[in-house]
Amino acid sequence: MHIPDGYLSPSTCAAFYLLAGSGWYAALKRIKQLLATRAIPLISVFAAFSFVVMMFNVPLPGGTTGHAVGIGVAAIVLGPWGSILAISIAIAIQALFFGDGGITTLGANCFNMAIVGSLTAYAVYRMVAANSNLNSRRRVLAAAVAGYVAINASALITAVELGIQPMLFHDAGGTPLYAPYSLHVAIPAMMIGHLTFAGLAEAVISAGMVSYLQRADVALLRGVSGLAHAPVPVIAGASADRSSGRLWWAVALLLLFTPIGILAAGTAWGEWSSADLMNPHTREQIGAASGNHVLPASVPVGIQKLSALWTAPFPGYAPRFVKNPLFGYLLSAMFGVGFLVLAPLFARVIARKRAMRSIGS
Amino acid sequence: MSRHSFLKSTVRGFAQAVSKALQSEHATTQKGLLQQLDPRVRVIGVFALVVSVILCRRLEAIAAIFLIAIALAVASRVRLGLLAKRVWLVVLGFSGVIALPALFLTPGEPLFTAPALHLSISMQGVRTAAFLILRVETAATLTTVLVLSTAWTHILKALRSLHLPAEVVTMLAMTHRYLFLLIETANQMFESRQSRAVGIVSGSAQRKMTARTAGVLLSKSIELSHEVYLAMLSRGFRGEVRLLTDFRLRPRDYVALTAFVFTSCMAAWIGR
Amino acid sequence: MPSTFAVQDISFSYEAIPAIRGLTLCIEEGDRVALLGANGSGKSTLLRILDALYFPSAGSVTFKGDALTHEHLQQEEFSLSFRRRVALVFQNPDVQLFNPTVFDEVAYGPLQMQWSKEDVVRRVDETLSFMSISHLRERPPYRLSGGEKKRVALASVLVLNPDVLLLDEPTATLDPKSQSQVVDLIQQWKGTAKTVITATHQLEIVEDIADRVFVLEAGTVMAEGSPSEILSNSDLLLRANLIHAHRHSHGGVMHSHPHSHGHSQHEHEH
Numbered sequence: 001m002h003i004p005d006g007y008l009s010p011s012t013c014a015a016f017y018l019l020a021g022s023g024w025y026a027a028l029k030r031i032k033q034l035l036a037t038r039a040i041p042l043i044s045v046f047a048a049f050s051f052v053v054m055m056f057n058v059p060l061p062g063g064t065t066g067h068a069v070g071i072g073v074a075a076i077v078l079g080p081w082g083s084i085l086a087i088s089i090a091i092a093i094q095a096l097f098f099g100d101g102g103i104t105t106l107g108a109n110c111f112n113m114a115i116v117g118s119l120t121a122y123a124v125y126r127m128v129a130a131n132s133n134l135n136s137r138r139r140v141l142a143a144a145v146a147g148y149v150a151i152n153a154s155a156l157i158t159a160v161e162l163g164i165q166p167m168l169f170h171d172a173g174g175t176p177l178y179a180p181y182s183l184h185v186a187i188p189a190m191m192i193g194h195l196t197f198a199g200l201a202e203a204v205i206s207a208g209m210v211s212y213l214q215r216a217d218v219a220l221l222r223g224v225s226g227l228a229h230a231p232v233p234v235i236a237g238a239s240a241d242r243s244s245g246r247l248w249w250a251v252a253l254l255l256l257f258t259p260i261g262i263l264a265a266g267t268a269w270g271e272w273s274s275a276d277l278m279n280p281h282t283r284e285q286i287g288a289a290s291g292n293h294v295l296p297a298s299v300p301v302g303i304q305k306l307s308a309l310w311t312a313p314f315p316g317y318a319p320r321f322v323k324n325p326l327f328g329y330l331l332s333a334m335f336g337v338g339f340l341v342l343a344p345l346f347a348r349v350i351a352r353k354r355a356m357r358s359i360g361s
Numbered sequence: 362m363s364r365h366s367f368l369k370s371t372v373r374g375f376a377q378a379v380s381k382a383l384q385s386e387h388a389t390t391q392k393g394l395l396q397q398l399d400p401r402v403r404v405i406g407v408f409a410l411v412v413s414v415i416l417c418r419r420l421e422a423i424a425a426i427f428l429i430a431i432a433l434a435v436a437s438r439v440r441l442g443l444l445a446k447r448v449w450l451v452v453l454g455f456s457g458v459i460a461l462p463a464l465f466l467t468p469g470e471p472l473f474t475a476p477a478l479h480l481s482i483s484m485q486g487v488r489t490a491a492f493l494i495l496r497v498e499t500a501a502t503l504t505t506v507l508v509l510s511t512a513w514t515h516i517l518k519a520l521r522s523l524h525l526p527a528e529v530v531t532m533l534a535m536t537h538r539y540l541f542l543l544i545e546t547a548n549q550m551f552e553s554r555q556s557r558a559v560g561i562v563s564g565s566a567q568r569k570m571t572a573r574t575a576g577v578l579l580s581k582s583i584e585l586s587h588e589v590y591l592a593m594l595s596r597g598f599r600g601e602v603r604l605l606t607d608f609r610l611r612p613r614d615y616v617a618l619t620a621f622v623f624t625s626c627m628a629a630w631i632g633r
Numbered sequence: 634m635p636s637t638f639a640v641q642d643i644s645f646s647y648e649a650i651p652a653i654r655g656l657t658l659c660i661e662e663g664d665r666v667a668l669l670g671a672n673g674s675g676k677s678t679l680l681r682i683l684d685a686l687y688f689p690s691a692g693s694v695t696f697k698g699d700a701l702t703h704e705h706l707q708q709e710e711f712s713l714s715f716r717r718r719v720a721l722v723f724q725n726p727d728v729q730l731f732n733p734t735v736f737d738e739v740a741y742g743p744l745q746m747q748w749s750k751e752d753v754v755r756r757v758d759e760t761l762s763f764m765s766i767s768h769l770r771e772r773p774p775y776r777l778s779g780g781e782k783k784r785v786a787l788a789s790v791l792v793l794n795p796d797v798l799l800l801d802e803p804t805a806t807l808d809p810k811s812q813s814q815v816v817d818l819i820q821q822w823k824g825t826a827k828t829v830i831t832a833t834h835q836l837e838i839v840e841d842i843a844d845r846v847f848v849l850e851a852g853t854v855m856a857e858g859s860p861s862e863i864l865s866n867s868d869l870l871l872r873a874n875l876i877h878a879h880r881h882s883h884g885g886v887m888h889s890h891p892h893s894h895g896h897s898q899h900e901h902e903h
Contacts (some may be wrong), residue, residue: 180489
């Protein structure tokens with residue numbers, strides 16, 4: 001999921017450095033309050049651990065393997081702030097020491113994986129696990145869901161960053177200058193791999209590790225405060241819920257930006273549907289937007305094929321707008337957001353029902 | 362493919378990371394152009410060039426920076442074969458494959474149409490693929506030349522004297538230091554498991570084993586961090602990070618810095 | 634003059650597991666002391682309490698008359714002077730070597746003491762050449778051998794010229810040559826004002842490194858005496874799990890005799 005140098009425009013890089021920078025600042029401040037002088041060795045060694053876990057080949061159902069990022073475990077053991085720092089440091093070592101990843105895109109990479117990933121993982125874990133016992137199966141489920149959702153939230157944000165590049169940054173001839181694919185290509189291309197392999201690998205590692213820690217080292221599951229030998233944070237439920245609620249809002253807002261940005265842009269550049277290209281009026285518009293370049297008289301077959309991919313699940317009598325790739329994009333964005341919000345809620349409802357049943361019996 | 366190939370490929374990954382690190386360490390001891398400059402100048406210079414790579418909007422300008430990067434590599438005695446293996450082929454294999462569909466998917470003037478397949482390559486598609494590959498290759502070459510010519514501790518100290526917070530620099534240093542210890546620990550666990558894993562057939566048992574290994578490593582890491590903390594306290598650590606940086610800029614450093622910044626600005630201006 | 638360390642009836646536990654129970658001992662300036670005990674006897678924990686890294690839950694510890702409490706160590710002036718005068722060498726050198734290079738490692742203590750840059754560099758170079766490791770100056774710790782790591786760990790505390798040296802199993806896991814180098818170093822301090830307290834389970838080095846021995850068992854002092862007194866008392870050593878009755882047969886006759894395992898060490902995972 002690392003974006004290398006060259007895929008993002010300078011302004012995108014700068015914006016994400018700014019975003020990531022404020023995240024780092026807040027995290028550093030919080031973690032110093034929480035851990036005082038212990039922060040440095042703990043975060044450092046944990047970052048090294050995350051780096052090593054990223055190198056693990058995780059066997060997946062079906063005989064393939066995948067790589068995990070370890071966001072789920074980092075967020076569960078260190079809490080969101082420590083996790084932001086540890087994953088960011090691991091990404092920075094990859095970029096600065098191994099030369100893998102990218103320097104200009106470091107801000108964006110840290111934002112996607114470390115910040116969005118950690119906040120999502122933590123919020124989902126707290127929601128699904130709720131006040132369940134540290135040894136309960138529910139915590140294992142919560143870890144799996146947290147890892148899976150977090151990695152997909154990161155992937156979605158990454159795809160959006162890549163997907164807005166051709167729309168915003170192209171030369172007079174209509175050549176995209178950075179990442180070449182618009183949202184309706186970038187999002188499915190990115191999400192298919194993450195909804196399957198990467199998400200599964202993350203879920204497997206998160207769940208497996210929590211289940212291991214439950215048996216071997218349960219103190220680590222108490223979160224950052226547990227490392228200071230404090231009691232289980234069940235009594236702190238009220239305040240913890242409020243803070244995880246705040247995190248939820250942050251995540252929700254981040255995701256909301258995605259569709260709003262596109263709607264505001266109207267017929268965004270690079271978002272033409274096949275129908276647009278055939279329609280003489282919009283053809284004029286596109287031509288003007290592309291520096292009066294003569295557009296091909298026929299739709300490039302690629303786009304047509306791609307929109308077929310989108311509309312495939314919809315029957316022939318579906319309304320016309322369904323055929324529009326922009327709709328496809330919105331659909332996937334909504335799917336992403338919806339999944340993010342609904343999955344933990346759903347898990348919560350199930351867990352509550354199960355609790356009711358056990359009380360009843 | 363063997364049933365335990367996931368263990369083998371993880372162990373191979375560890376070995377690759379370590380050999381990459383040793384390669385870099387060996388390369389940094391060469392006496393070349395970049396090695397003679399103050400590390401701060403190297404870091405700023407390479408960063409400036411990378412930024413100019415992403416600022417450029419003309420292929421020729423990016424190609425010119427690519428040539429400069431190669432010249433820097435040669436002058437700093439970085440073997441081109443190593444660059445080809447570590448950067449050029451890897452980038453081509455990754456970004457090249459990513460850029461390929463852009464030839465067909467980017468709307469624009471058709472350049473070539475394959476009659477049977479109903480696929481056409483657009484002018485814009487060719488250009489956007491060229492932009493992507495050239496940019497990624499150039500930026501990655503520059504970063505790798507920096508990594509191969511500058512000792513890690515010097516990069517850290519350069520970042521510190523460029524006002525990165527001392528805590529962050531310390532965390533980067535300490536992460537890097539314990540990375541190799543943890544790689545070694547994980548490696549030993551995987552290798553011993555490789556021999557013991559013969560009987561493990563089911564996928565779920567394999568997954569359990571991998572997660573367990575990660576879990577053991579986590580417990581050890583937390584324990585290690587606790588011990589390191591005590592060792593720091595024992596030697597007077599009180600939360601304040603104190604580092605020693607003793608770089609001095611010499612005339613040639615100023616010349617080099619000016620050259621770097623001038624080249625980057627020129628490239629960005631020509632390529633605007 | 635107050636004792637270097639006066640330890641009065643202290644207890645300490647990890648979470649709920651007791652490690653030290655009602656331990657009392659006294660160590661004077663210039664003493665060379667061995668804390669002899671099997672794994673889990675509490676000797677490492679005691680060293681950490683003497684280094685004011687852990688604080689006992691009951692009882693008291695004083696260093697030259699000053700109480701070693703968490704509150705007292707919060708005061709910058711006392712903390713810096715205590716840390717400069719008392720040094721602990723950890724058993725695992727990887728824990729102690731947390732800096733990117735050997736030079737940075739040895740410079741760490743002086744930098745925390747806020748010495749001037751010139752003093753730091755001069756003193757570090759002196760220490761490196763004293764320990765004959767100047768050639769390792771720019772080496773990262775992951776490229777050092779076990780013996781080299783131990784020497785760097787020693788250099789990193791000797792650089793401050795401490796009055797009290799606490800050594801946790803300094804010769805365990807070392808090859809014989811590095812072992813004797815470390816023992817030689819400790820012997821050099823004989824007759825100086827330096828106090829050296831060594832925790833070990835290796836009986837064969839005790840006479841070289843100590844004039845007084847405390848035998849620890851289950852978190853408390855089981856016996857105290859001169860090395861020859863302690864080492865000749867095989868009944869005591871047997872009870873402290875430092876030797877064990879080793880049964881085997883000679884020509885069909887079963888017999889048992891005490892047997893020491895100087896180099897025993899083991900690793901395990903959960």
